[in-house]
Amino acid sequence: MLRYLLKRFGYIVVSLLFITTITFFLMQAVPGGPFASERKLPPKIEQQMEEAYGLNDPVYVQYVDYLKNAAQGDFGPSYKYKGQSVTGIIKRSFPYSLILGAEAIFLALAVGIFLGVIAALYHNKFGDYAAMIFAVLGISVPSFILAAVLQYVFALKLQVLPVAKFDTFWHTVLPAIALATTPLAFIARLMRSSMIDVLSSDYIKTARAKGISSKVTIYRHGIRNAILPVISYLGPLVVAILTGSFIIEKIFAIPGLGNEFVESVTNRDFTVIMGTTVFFSVLLLFSILIVDIIYGFIDPRIKITEKQGGDA
Amino acid sequence: MAKKVLEVKNLSVSFHTFGGEVQAVRDVNFDVHERETLAIVGESGSGKSVTVQSVMQLIDMPPGEFKSGEVLLEGEDLIQKTAKQMEGIRGKEMGMIFQDPMTSLNPTMKIGRQITEGLIKHQGLSKTEAKKRGIDLLKLVGIPNPERRIDQYPHEFSGGMRQRAIIAIALSCNPRMLIADEPTTALDVTIQAQILDLLRDIQEETNTAIVLITHDLGVVANAASRVAVMYGGKIVETGTVDEIFYDAKHPYTWGLLGSMPKLHAETEELHSIPGTPPDLKDPPKGCPFAARCPYAMKVCENNMPDYTENSPTHKAACWLQDERAPKVEPPEDVLAGGAKQS
């Protein structure tokens, strides 16, 4: 187990290095410096600022400096928001995204799995068709369009839920629904086909031949095995929620990290862009690692370190 | 005379599919006694599996449908039972094992739990009691180191061991009858022999009746006391093992016996039965084997033959048994008992 973890950490470090490097040099490739889009600064002041931010040093020096600082959690100052550090921005805005993301993940898993199981149990009957039509719609309606529609119907017209911002739990309902819907639909389809496969397998027949009641069979033997592909999907799920948050937070004016990222892109605030990219990558790489470990615990056939047994 | 454990009378089961109604089992009759092993033999599609799964009431209805018949387990008709009642009978009074040991066990559940599940449900044992009994069962079926094995997962067992574990599960609540659907088909020949010996030993100890489905006459010779030959959804011949191997009356049985490779045979070619089984969506009005039978007569095409009793234990449904039919001898090396010794 330890060796496996060390190996994975190694990969994560290499990937992060790669990502940071690419992002760094991408930002260097943009025409004009970080101050180019602001109102015309007197050249002297622009020079001073560039000096202060270390932008006149040769590129490789900047690169190494950046890496050294980043490894210690310091991503530098924001170019646009005077006096704020990138790390500070991340610390301030990430909790909002975390709460929203957690709600969306929970929603997608709970409802998605439930729908998938129902569809499989009522295979080729009405329940199946209804669930699958809902699922294909969920995949075909982009989250931001759904967000706009939800805003319009529930907040503006019916006025039952708040339009934007993040003050109470109720403020998170519409954004969470918008974020969760497409992944929910994927999970429902995945769970359904997995469940259908499992329900027609031999060990289900064995369980029924033992006289185990159908309800217990479905839960204990069926879902337990059918859920494995959904667990594998957890990694892409986190990715989907994370990238979805970019727009959803913008539409609902939620001060989360996704919104900050979008702002930094619009403002060409390079340190923030790089810092958040690296942070997102760290988040994702660790999420995938955790999911793999969880999967290893649930599926006994995947032994991370032990050998397989079996004498005749 | 040993007690009758299972009696199947006039069983007919059909499936409703997109293409029409498939009459998988047509008017089937057989019985099994204590301490007896009845082998049901036939090709794929003959209806063997559907018959025994209907006995266990494991067929989904719809698309399946009981058209007629009774299934009497020690006198009680299983077809009249509710689903809940059947859940109490399956695993307790009747056990079943399936063909492929690699896929018949839940891969994410410990073997021990899969054994104790039934014990806890049917006999109300506690978890510890059930586990102890589970270890005893594993010992009974010949799995070494049962205390360690009981906490392992199926993928840690070999194919032969898995089948033993499956037998242990099926026997856990001391059922009166065990149905084995091609239990050795997916195993190596040496393991096959071990499994069949195991079944025989257990039968001697517990007096269980066994219904053994197979397409392999070698298995029949080894393990069965009586045989029922199925074709096209019907039973075409039943008899004791000796009667079938030495004195079979139905041309299909001759075909099966003839297509077995024998050590002492004189001819070099293996007989096979040309043709394919009938389409059960539109079954033939007469004998199902008529289209492939080298001895078919005009009467065979449109008239279903009745059973002719050659002895109290030996019946065959074939028009050749009728006095008006020409006398036909089975082909040369088909009978003569060469099969039984191999």
Place this chain on the structure above:
Amino acid sequence: MSQSQLNQTDFEPIEYEAAEAEKISGQSTSYWKDAWRRFRKNKLALASIIVIILLGLMAAFGTVLSGQNYFDNDLISANKPVSGGHWFGTDNLGRDIFARTWYGARISLFIGLSAAFIDLVIGVIWGSVSGYVGGKVDEYMMRIADILTGVPYLLVVVLLTVIMPRGLWSIIIAMTITGWINMARIVRGEVYRLKTEEYVMAAKSLGAKATRIMWKHLIPNMLGPIIVTLTLTIPNAIFTEAFLSFLGLGVPQPQASWGTMTSDALDSLRYYPYQLLFPAFFICLTMLAFNVIGDGLRDALDPKDRS
């Protein structure tokens, strides 16, 4: 039928033809005919094909229909609802939404189809080479693909569009730089599966060159999964373009795409919902149609179909 009704003549033997017994009833069909037959049964998928064709026609000719064009400002008629003169209403600069919708259709569909097609070409080549050559080459090629997927697709796309000048082709390039990986993985899997088939080994032993084998034997047999993947990449591409537009990274004015139109209309959603409704509806309709067709193709081409 009782025994007494039978007479002696009924017991005469019939001519036995071993060959007759082997007769197979029912016609045999080829793989593609079979698949087409299955696909035809899927009403939704057929309807979706019609929808796509109609959308394509409207994209081509729609702007001419109403007599308006997509860029005429007419501030006096700004923000007018659906009417006889403007079938979809006007936007905040008085431009006709109907005309802009069909102009935008061209842009959105062009981006979607081009990106998907480029992904197809790169993915098929990468996957075929990697799968066919195998060994170390395969390992490295796939390792590269794995690292590239380490960063989420949309994140990459956003970063790339930031550094490139805004425009149609920047968007397409940004989308295709890592978009081909999914196709490559699928193609590689297929090549591995087919590599060991006997006809490939036979061709190899006859001395056929690798490219010939790939072209004549492997690719035709992989067409099924390739077409399905292609059909399902298109809605993803359309989604990505809309996503970028919402972040302000879409095609620049006065060009329009469904994405930019939807994004622009967001601010005035409360007062003029129709401005968002029309382009949003068509985005969803197009994605839905391609998804349904893709699903239908997948079911039709997969011989493990359960019904």
